[in-house]
Amino acid sequence: MLQVPFIRDNKETVITGLAKRNFDAKDIVEEVITLDDSRRSLQTKLDNTLAESNVLSKEIGNLYKTGKAAEANQLKEKVSALKEDSKTLSDDLSAAADKLQSLLYQLPNVPHSSVPAGKSEEDNEEIFNEGSIPELYDGAQPHWELAKKYDIIDFELGNKIAGAGFPVYKGKGARLQRALIAYFLDKNTDAGYTEYQLPHLVNEASCYGTGQLPDKEGQMYHDSRDNLYLIPTAEVPGTNVFRDVLLNESELPIGITGYTPCFRREAGSYGAHVRGLNRLHQFDKVEIIRVEHPDNSYKAFDGMIEHVKDILRELKLPFRILRLCGGDTGFPAAMTYDFELFSTAQDRWLEISSVSNFETYQANRLKLRFKNSEGKNELAHTLNGSSLALPRVLAGILENYQTEKGIEIPEALIPYTGFSIID
Incomplete structure (x- = not known):
């Protein structure tokens, strides 16, 4: 605010x-x-x-x-x-x-001076691109066909149990999902983030604190009886750890990470671009959150970008980074960079992470302050990023690592999966 x-x-x-x-x-x-x-x-x-x-x-x-x-x-x-x-x-x-x-x-955050004006994702700026797009064999398939072929994700079963957008992961698909979660958490804790296990439902004050309310009210699942919301991202409970907190300057910076399922209504999402894992109502994500001194927050922002880069390099997935234009930047963010990986089988880029600096916008709502060197209370800066959202990373791995013999597992994940191929 x-x-x-x-x-x-x-x-x-x-x-x-x-x-x-x-x-x-x-x-x-x-x-x-x-x-x-x-x-x-x-x-x-x-x-x-x-x-x-x-x-x-x-x-x-x-x-x-x-x-x-x-x-x-x-x-x-x-x-x-x-x-x-x-x-x-x-x-x-x-x-x-x-x-x-x-x-x-009602007022969104003021974009950083470097954020370009624009109306939609078409006006975003590509600022980085790395990795070679693999050449797949004739007959290569998108991940929803691979999931059926190898019986690792059952979309129809999920539809029976809950509805469209709630897939069921099975066998090696479930193990690969669990491996990605553990790998992401290990990468984050190795980088100095403290792991938290967070609630999956939050109260109204928490949603207002991070800016989901009133802006995203129709996009969240809401239990009206207890007035609790299913979290759309771990950013909400994770950042609210620091609501109504007065820190000492010496405690900064603070970094936390956590795995949670995420729930989004995604009303109005239809068409081929949302098939399979491309857009879900329930999905898994590992988040990183930082509380920073205002003087250091953009240096921390750059560090978060490099951290996500390192993960994608280890997974050997082709990716690019976009600086979002004003019209595509989230309501509470001052600046956001999106990571996208290239799905060779779908011949399109898939968003897999957003890293945002909210400056004092969330902190003002949260009353998150620190006592500076002069003994005065000052608003901190908050940042968060996905490292990473699992569905499209998993889709990218299935599609880009497919061979005629099966789906190979990225080398970095084999210690976590216990197997090197899905066949």
């Missing part, structure tokens, strides 16, 4: 920056400033009213002590009126604060 002082001091920068997202912020920004002026005025009146009431209350006591009961009773009536005024002012102040908060929730 953007800070009100930042909006007041940088009004044109906010409006111009959000225009990169094709978001017209002018009216909301003006309303935020006007409402904040009203809130400040109400606060001043309330403070003055309470101060006057306190002074008169002390004077009443002195009057009673000196036998001036009549004068004291007159002042009591005035204090009573002041208390009514203060209650009205307090209610008005609370209403203004709630309305201001609601407006701030």
